[in-house]
Amino acid sequence: MEFLEKLIKFKFHIISALVLSLLTVSLVTYSPGFLTVLSYFWTLFLSTALFLAAVFFFARTSDLPTSSSISSDGSGVKLAAEGILDYVVGGQHEETVLDSFTKLD
Incomplete structure (x- = not known):
């Protein structure tokens, strides 16, 4: 009787171990092999x-900025970022962009 009481006490542990082992066996059995995944991807x-x-090639061959060209307060980096953003935007102003969205009729 003592064994049955201990078994009932650990019934959630036993059930979870059984479910985990069944899940592991099913994944190993039904999952595709490594070469199948490799051939697909x-x-x-x-x-x-x-x-x-x-990326590694260009990082090694490009010249990194020297410490004298970047100020300690970060204003040089901020100026460079603003220049990149101006280039991406293409010199458009907010008014022209907003007008194009409002004239969708």
């Missing part, structure tokens, strides 16, 4: 590897 892996190689 090889183009994605290759393009990502080439992109990372290009």
Whole structure:
């Protein structure tokens, strides 16, 4: 009787261990193999590897800014960021952008 009481005391642990083991066995049994996944995603892996190689190559070969060109208060970086944003926007002002959205009739 003592064994049955201890078994009932740990019934949630036993059930969760059983469910976890069944889940593990089913995942191992029904999941695709490593080579199957690799053959399906090889183009994605290759393009990502080439992109990372290009990033590392350009990071190594490009000249990094010297410490004298960047001020300690960060104003040089802020000025460069504003220049990039102006280039991306293309010199458009807010009024022309907002007017184009309001004239959607």
